[in-house]
Amino acid sequence: MSRLLSLVSLLVFSWAVLFGVLGAALLIARIPPPPTHTQRVILGVAKTLSGLLLGIVWLYAWWWAAKRYFLKHVPPQRALLNASQSEGVDSQSFSES
Amino acid sequence: MLNWLSTVIAALTALVVASVLLARYPELARRRGWLGVDVHKPNHPQIPERAGLCSFIAAVSGLSLALFLVPQSDRFALLAACLTITIAAAIGFIDDARRLGPISKPAILVIASIPLLAFVSLTRPHYRLILPVIGRVRLTYTYPLLVLASVPVASNAANMFDVLNGTLAGSSILILTTLTTCSWLLGESSATICGLVLLASLVPLYMLNRFPSRVFIGNVGAMFLGASIATVAVLGRIEAIAVLACSPMILNGFYTLSSLRRLRERHQILSRPIFVKDGLLYASPNPSAPLTIVRLVLAEGPLKENQVIRILHTLVLVSCIFASIIFLIWWL
Secondary structure (H helix, E strand, O other): OHHHHHHHHHHHHHHHHHHHHHHHHHHHHOOOOOOOHHHHHHHHHHHHHHHHHHHHHHHHHHHHHHHHHHHHHOOOOHHHOOHHHHHOOOOOOOEOO | OOOHHHHHHHHHHHHHHHHHHHHHHHHHHHHHOOEEEOOOOOOOOEEEOOOHHHHHHHHHHHHHHHHHHOOHHHHHHHHHHHHHHHHHHHHHHHHHHOOOOOOHHHHHHHHHHHHHHHHHHHHOOOOEEEEOOOEEEEOOOHHHHHHHHHHHHHHHHHHHHOOOOOHHHHHHHHHHHHHHHHHHHHOOHHHHHHHHHHHHHHHHHHHHHOOOOOOOOHHHHHHHHHHHHHHHHHHOOOHHHHHHHOHHHHHHHHHHHHHHOOOOOHHHOOOOOEEEEOOEEEEOOOOOOOOOHHHHHHHHOOEOHHHHHHHHHHHHHHHHHHHHHHHHHHOO
8 A cells, every 4th residue: 555655656746747847838838929920930949849848857857756766665786686587577478489 | 419329339349349359369369379478477378469459450340330420520530540540550560470670660650640640730720739737729830740749659658558467458448438538528529439439449358458368469459559549639639638647658658768768679678677486576676677667566575466457557547537637627
């Protein structure tokens, strides 16, 4: 149960960051359109790029939180690798062919 | 306006076709040698693969029938949906038969988005995407690119989530139920029909694919399901809701890509994220192993396979509930 709560809280954290990012995007979206066509195109490109950047911020915030959570419970130990690991493919199957 | 009689007939057709095909499929797959090893079971049984093909055929049968039954206004959308999932499933089938490269696969999957893009470009020239917090935004140049990216991103995220018995099929049922309900509440009839037909084709597959699996869905099934989610999201104008509902899938895909720092196929990953010992799944302590969602679930200690599956489904369910709440606040 506590494990599930930890994982759900990771999800909730990601959504909180997402909504923060969307709030920042709202401020960018509210910039009034400039008078000339060229300026409007430049602003459009800048808005798109900042949207992309905010998306990357969101994904990396997730990544940072998940990595922190994982390393808290599983400190890196190269020596623990054993023979049975080779069969533990994180995929339910691998093709015989 | 949704024609319930046509929708029910199309969905029932998909359900019957999927049930009939899946009843005979394991024997056919064994004869053809389409088998995969269930590496998380103690005796490593050989399980028939590519069963997603049956659900795909059932979905296309239902959608094709719906094309003749629904009003003219919904036909273009259903045709685009049919073509998108057919191309995605075909790419998945090729990937099952002869592995496609980690970069060529998403690149080829862009082709599957073209029917959706054609539909969007011709029917929604001044489309405004709805985003939570921001509201309606006009993305004249970016939206077509997002539609083009939707199928490769969703299909690859779905493929990466297909790690344990029934995880992807079960999660797809939850996500498609959420998206179909939202589409229905918005009055998007084509997305509702499409979602119901896809759900009807998916339920028999889940019954066989759930723990302990009697069939595997294969890449054909993963690509088909990813494309289905993207299609219903675009047709229903609920792209942001789909992103929220698919959070665990996107999270898993991004974790994997970030840890590997590049696109790689499963067989190219040398350090495995989890290992099996005495019937229990353990998170690998190897720092070079990718950080997948299953490894994250196992961080606090080993679990049985069915316990991990239950946690993954719960995470998807929580995401779907959150997505539904956001939908009720911002869309209705």
